[in-house]
Amino acid sequence: MSKKPKIRMYSRKSMNFPNKIGKEEYSLTTMFDLFIIEKSIEGLSERTLHDYNVHVKYLLDYLGSDIINTQCNKELFKSYIAYMLHEKGLSPVTANVRIRTIRAFLRFCYLNGYIDEPIHQHFKPVKTKEDTLESFTPEEVKKLLAVVDENSYKGFRDKVIIYMLLDTLVRCSELVNIKRNNVDLKAGFISLESANTKTRKGRTVPISTKTTRLLKEYISITDNYSSDFLFLTYEGEPLSDNTVRKNLAEIGEKAGVHKRVSPHTFRHTGALYYVLNGGDPFSLQKILGHSDMSMVRKYIQMTNTDVKKQHNVFSPLNTVFK
Structure with missing residues (x-):
């Protein structure tokens, strides 16, 4: 078996950089x-x-x-x-x-x-495998939620965050910058301010009835805090995105989920299920906040099992042999 050729590495000190005159x-x-x-x-x-x-x-x-x-x-x-x-x-x-x-x-x-x-x-970005984004199975989401101690403030807050990430598809940086007055529980919408979105464009994301009920309870619990921000530490300080990532990783480890448990994985999972549940890619694009549909396609990469389930429902033969 031939040995893999050793790739020569260059450092700053080993390379010659001639100065250009003038x-x-x-x-x-x-x-x-x-x-x-x-x-x-x-x-x-x-x-x-x-x-x-x-x-x-x-x-x-x-x-x-x-x-x-x-x-x-x-x-x-x-x-x-x-x-x-x-x-x-x-x-x-x-x-x-x-x-x-x-x-x-x-x-x-x-x-x-x-x-x-x-x-x-x-030089350009290097080639990557087409399917680089993982998603959670429904069973894995339930395992993650099962290990959260919702009887504690931190645990209940983390449960609400998981629901929010999966339901609204917001980015972690957008999540931690949501303010209490951005939440309209009656209408079922959350307004994301342009200063806090990746694209610098404000957008409105819908929230489901399940998430609305949890948010209503969480907002009631945090009424005594003076902060304008929605998600807070136990001491009442705004939650940082690093803390959210750390907490989710710990939940994943405790639940025994051997995938990257991160806000981005929840965003990808939510986008995939949105389409599998019958949602159209155009409304999904608006919720995600992407201006390019090619990015939406990356979010809804499906496994063979997902495709099989969809095919059974939407096979052209179903139209022919009703």
Whole structure:
């Protein structure tokens, strides 16, 4: 059996970066600061800007030190991608999140004349398996809810959050920024403010009767808190998205669900069941807050079992042989 060829890794210190004569020098961090200023002016959310900073920090950690614009070349960034995939062992999905940030940053640098070469055109996000999004089975959702101690404040709050994530398909960052006055229990809607959505566009999401009943009870319990936010800690402070993720992961571990128990998995699961229950993709697109239908298609990837069930109900032969 032949050995797998060893991929040569490059570090900042092992590569030669010749300076170009006559080019005004800018450090990578200076160019990135200018990039962040432009993106903030464009109206990107605080969460997105934070993620950009985190992704570039990973790049700087790889480089070992700051570099200047005349030292940037396509070989450096291709080597960084190889490093993420083969040395760090990141999944293509995780690597692609960072790659997209770097490409956007390099495109900004090229268009503004900080670098001479359109480096962003020389590499793309890596290919991933089509079915990369997992969903929960109904049995797994019930297992998760079964281990929640709803007799405690934290447990009941977490139960309400699970219902909310599955029912409204909101993102975690949108969930923790919902305010009490955004909830209309009588009409059965929640208004998401534009400042707190990923697309920077406000939208209204419906809530089912089951979720409405739980929310009504939860709002009553938290009436004594002075906070405007809906989901609060036991001390009455606004709940952070990191706390929500941590709590869900702990619930998943306790329930023995061997999948990633996260807000995103609930969002994907809810989208899939919405379609399986007869919902149309156009209303689903509006609820999810996506402007591109291709993203909706990713959310409703179905297993063979799902397709079989749908086929039994909607087979063309059912029309022929009524």
